[in-house]
Amino acid sequence: MTPRAETKPAASAAPGNIAECWQRIGVWSAEKSCPTLQAVIHCRNCEVFIQSGRRLLDQELPQTYRNEWAGIMASEKEEDELFQTVSLVLFRVEAEWLALRTQILSEVIDPQPLKRHSLPHRKNRILTGIINVRGEIQLCVSFKDLLGIEQASGKETGQAPYQRMMVINSDDGKWVFPVSEIIGIYRIHPATFQNVPVTVAKAQSTFTKGIFKWDGRYVAFLDDELLIYSLTRSVQ
């Protein structure tokens, strides 16, 4: 009797429930003792977990499933909510929230390991120096000075951990500039763009194609062609 009582829970745990290892030894268990966790960090990266998830789809079809889908597939495809939106990268320079087309974004890098070298005999506020990005020397520019953005005051200053270097592509090469924060890449519908008020006299407004509201703030969508044209002129 005793061996049976012992083997019973073991048998039920072993073959069928190997699929539930994430609850026994994985991240959803108390001890997290699975040796594979060292390599994969989280169960969702583990092949066992992925395959078990796929196996959920090996169920029989529900009764009405086929007819229901036949009706859906017969009708016109519903237009995606993302249809005709543009992909923009949102970032902040001091207190100004700005956006550029994602297509021209090359990469975002941590400014810490980068060393910027100033150029001798160049007294240019916009061209701040040259910088080594992955073994290539790129021009480092200041958006703050190009756009005439004032130094932010108050709580938005001093958030050094969010500072990044943005690298953008142009036909003539790459441009690197520091930003105070990268908000992320979002899809925005062009219909939400508003015109820049004509009374705005700031230099920044000339680069602004439109303004849109995002997360309760106004973001300026910059004209990248004009921006790169101005950058090129400013370094000549």
Added chain:
Amino acid sequence: MLALLFHIGEVRYIIKCDRIREIAPMVALKEAPQAPAYFAGYFNYRGAIVPVIDLCQLIQNTPCRLRLSTRIILVEYRRNASSHILGLIAERVTEAVKKPDDAFASAGIRSRKAPYLGGIVMDEDEMIQCLELDRLPDCIDFLPESEAATCEGDDATRD
């Protein structure tokens, strides 16, 4: 190149994604009389009538098991400068993988009965055979009316 993995029975196959238009769930099909076993029926795909082939029946002579992961792969094939859509039922259509173009190695031989079986892709230790869409209609005698191609060896595979 993105490629779609699926199962026919226990065997995995792969198909290049550039000709796949959509993956549809299993739907109710309108069966056709006098059709070969691999012909699963027609269905209304967004207003167009699309013939559907059961790949399990075509390759293994057993019908696809009806599971949630059994899906219809809608592919485009071009013949005589016109493009048609064909539905392919396969099992466990759950995964797409990225493979370099040169990963599709030639299998070296081509079966006359199953000319649609093309090159081999290695996935870790497993060899996965690639399904060639262009060859598939050659052995299906249910085609658009303009081109009633005949298939040699079709009867032999079914028996």
